[in-house]
Amino acid sequence: MEYSRNDLVHQPSQSAIPSGRWASFLSTVFNFDAEETKLERWFGKAFELFILAVSVRYSWFWALQIQSFQVVVEPVGVGSHVDLSFLLGSPSAFVLAGLVTAVIVLGYTRRWRYGYFAAIILMHILFAARFSQGKIMHSSYLAAMAFLGIALAVSAFDTESVRRRFALGFTFLFCGLGYTFAGICKLVGTGLSWPNGQHLRMWIGEKAVDTYATHGAVDLNVIQNLVLDHYELATAILIVGLFTELVGFLMWRPCFRFPLLVGLLGLHVGIFLTMNIVFAVTTLVLCLLAIPALGFWTGHIGVSERLALLVCRRDRGQDSLGAPHTGSRFRKTGCASLLDCRFPPRPVHPMPVLLSYSCFRPRPSGRLRRLLR
Amino acid sequence: MSTVYRRAGRLLIGTLVLYGLLVATHRGEFWPFSIYPMFSQAGQPWSRVIVHEVPQAWTPAWDTVSLDKLHGKPFALKQVGQGNKDISEYVARTKDWTPERISGLRALLSPASSQRNLLVIQARGRLSERDSLIVEHVPLLLLKPDTSFVHPRLSSPS
Numbered sequence: 285m286e287y288s289r290n291d292l293v294h295q296p297s298q299s300a301i302p303s304g305r306w307a308s309f310l311s312t313v314f315n316f317d318a319e320e321t322k323l324e325r326w327f328g329k330a331f332e333l334f335i336l337a338v339s340v341r342y343s344w345f346w347a348l349q350i351q352s353f354q355v356v357v358e359p360v361g362v363g364s365h366v367d368l369s370f371l372l373g374s375p376s377a378f379v380l381a382g383l384v385t386a387v388i389v390l391g392y393t394r395r396w397r398y399g400y401f402a403a404i405i406l407m408h409i410l411f412a413a414r415f416s417q418g419k420i421m422h423s424s425y426l427a428a429m430a431f432l433g434i435a436l437a438v439s440a441f442d443t444e445s446v447r448r449r450f451a452l453g454f455t456f457l458f459c460g461l462g463y464t465f466a467g468i469c470k471l472v473g474t475g476l477s478w479p480n481g482q483h484l485r486m487w488i489g490e491k492a493v494d495t496y497a498t499h500g501a502v503d504l505n506v507i508q509n510l511v512l513d514h515y516e517l518a519t520a521i522l523i524v525g526l527f528t529e530l531v532g533f534l535m536w537r538p539c540f541r542f543p544l545l546v547g548l549l550g551l552h553v554g555i556f557l558t559m560n561i562v563f564a565v566t567t568l569v570l571c572l573l574a575i576p577a578l579g580f581w582t583g584h585i586g587v588s589e590r591l592a593l594l595v596c597r598r599d600r601g602q603d604s605l606g607a608p609h610t611g612s613r614f615r616k617t618g619c620a621s622l623l624d625c626r627f628p629p630r631p632v633h634p635m636p637v638l639l640s641y642s643c644f645r646p647r648p649s650g651r652l653r654r655l656l657r
Numbered sequence: 658m659s660t661v662y663r664r665a666g667r668l669l670i671g672t673l674v675l676y677g678l679l680v681a682t683h684r685g686e687f688w689p690f691s692i693y694p695m696f697s698q699a700g701q702p703w704s705r706v707i708v709h710e711v712p713q714a715w716t717p718a719w720d721t722v723s724l725d726k727l728h729g730k731p732f733a734l735k736q737v738g739q740g741n742k743d744i745s746e747y748v749a750r751t752k753d754w755t756p757e758r759i760s761g762l763r764a765l766l767s768p769a770s771s772q773r774n775l776l777v778i779q780a781r782g783r784l785s786e787r788d789s790l791i792v793e794h795v796p797l798l799l800l801k802p803d804t805s806f807v808h809p810r811l812s813s814p815s
Contacts, residue, residue, distance in 0.1 A: 310662045310669070352739070355761040357750050361687050373764070404689070411688045418746030420686055428689030436668050441661070450665055457669075466693035469685075473697030482788050483699035489790045490703045493780045497707040497741040500733035 313536050314453035320445040324576070328448030331572055332434055336388050338427045338565055343384040343407055346414035347377035356416040363412035371413040380410050391438060400435030404428070426462065426566045430455040452576060459573065460535025463548060467529030479526055481518030484511055484558065491559040507557040521558065525551050541577035545570055702783040706745045708732040708766070709776045711799070717806045721795045728796075729776055737769050748779060748797065754807045763800060775800045 311317065320328075353372040356363065371377050384406045391399025407428070415421065433454030437447035470478045488508050496502040504512070511518045528547040534540040552567050679687035685694055711729035718728065734741055744765050751758050762777070763770040777798040785791050799806040 306666065307662060310666050313669075314662070314665050316659075316661050316665070352764055352767065353761075354764045355757065357747055361683065364683060408688050417743040418750045419742040421742065422691065422693060422695060425689055425691055425693070432672070432689055436672070440664055440668055446661055450668075453665075454669070454672075458672075462691070462693055465691075466695065466697075469692055469694045469697040470699070473694065474699040478697075478699050480700065482784060486700065486703070486782060486784060486790055487696065489782050489792060490705060493705040493707060493782070493792070494741045496731065497705060497745075498734050500731040 309536070312538065313457055314449050315538070316446055316449050320448070324579075325445070325448070327575060328444075328452065331430075332392070332448075332451070334568075334572065335427055335430045335434060336392060338424075339403065339407060339431050340385050340388060342424050342427075343381040343410055344378075346410045347381040350374075350377040350410070350413050353413075353417060358416065358418040359412070360415055360420060361408055361412040363416055368409065368413045368416065371409075372416070377410065377413065380406055384410070391435070394438070397439050398435075400431065400438055404432060404435055423563050423565055426459060426569050429458045429462065430569060433458070455569075456541060456573065456577075457536050459570075460532040460544065463529045463532030467526055467532070470526060470529075479519055479522035481511075481515040481522065484518040484522055485515075487559055488512060491561065495560055505557065511558055521554060525554060538577070538580045541580065542574060545574045545577055549574075700784060702781065704745065704749050704782070705741060705780045706748050707741075707778050707780055707794070708734060708744075709778060711774050711776050713774055713801075715774065717796070717799050719796050719808050719810075721793050724780075724792065724794060727778060727794055729774075732769065732773070732775060734766075737766055739765055748777065754798065754811050759798070759800075759805050759807075762798070763805075766800065770800050771802050773802070 350371055351373055356367075356369050356372065359368070362368075371380070384403050387396065387399040387402040387406070389399075390396040391403065396402075411424070430451070433451040434447075436454065437450040441447045441450060474483075488504075488511060492502045492504065492508075511521065528544075528551050532544060532548065535544050549567065549570050552563050552570070555561050555563070676690045679690050680692050685692040707727075708731075709727055709729035710732045715728065734744065744762070747762060747765060751762075766775060769775060776796055777800065779795045779797050780792055781795065782790060782792045795808070797808050797811065
């Protein structure tokens, strides 16, 4: 296989499709073999730009917040090993933020392959100084993991299409793992009684005090009042939230990504409505990830294929997929391939191949092309 | 397996190993790696800080009271560009209110701490035996522009 530093599509050989469980897992997560569509390319570039913009913003914002600190209360990260108090209340933090911006530009223009890694290390130092007051806020973590995926992709691969696929697969994988870790932490920290509705009431009280302290007044919304009045509703909300987090690891499989992302967005909406906590950047990243995740589903369910089949279906005793009424074949092309979650259903009629491909669905892989012959 | 997949696999395993090592040796947090322990300690008592502005002539009173009996009027922390979390953690983790610690708190509340009389109150929430939420408000410090007063049961500034 040949790679180029130019923006060429990675052209796999027929023998490149991996075998074995680990290889199959990697293929499912990263899907290097599928040809990249133009809109996938543009999405990948836009996603990278968004993550870089968010990272630059965080750097300068943290540098600004560090100005009002004087004392390290609880060292975190590299601050546990190196005294970062010299950054507190000092313009050095802005110098760091400027360096982060500079190396990000170098990395984006591909002048320095490891520019993104340098940015992550500098951002970590800023993070350790910013959150040295005892409380860590997790709003930046998802974007940071996406940034790490992009940094690994740029440094380890030469082809831009491979880089984009790796970064996206990495982001999906660690996004799901992060939420699963959060769910496990809750069960380890409290046990099976975590979804007790009283806990949500305590948190609502705590966040109400936060709102009062920050704004000078507090007014509970309809959802919060309902939760405070109905213990069962509070318990149900916590159970649904915990379950959504625990199954987050399934995001490594493309077929589960969109439903999980919808669930996680619902989780964050619920957190905002009950506890006034906004994960703005995390929510935006989840919304962006829903775009390629939805693209898999529109292709996988074969929305446009089904329409084409309905239009082009011949009256030969075929079912709606165009397959003859042999149950086993229908099961193979319908539910079985859906559970397979890797390749679109095998179309029987040739028209869908010509009419169907939605924006983000990759063109059929070599295996599917052989099936269609 | 192709080179691309092999390389991706190695990167994935390397990242996971590094993830595990760093969070295991740094109490679960090493940005951007984390075990995400938010809200994992459910049902535990909590404490938060609220700030009230009191008149110049107000005599410090350190009794634990309910919200409606707090002295002065609420001072919104957004006026000093601060979130409640940093100040709450700073106060909660301070055992001895030395001049350095009081100075750090003044820095967090600046410039208002050098212009107004601010009463720093700690709100403590817990579940009662009948599973209802009880919130008590304990005045901790009074920060005047030129001097500071600390709750008698905490360390006084020298």
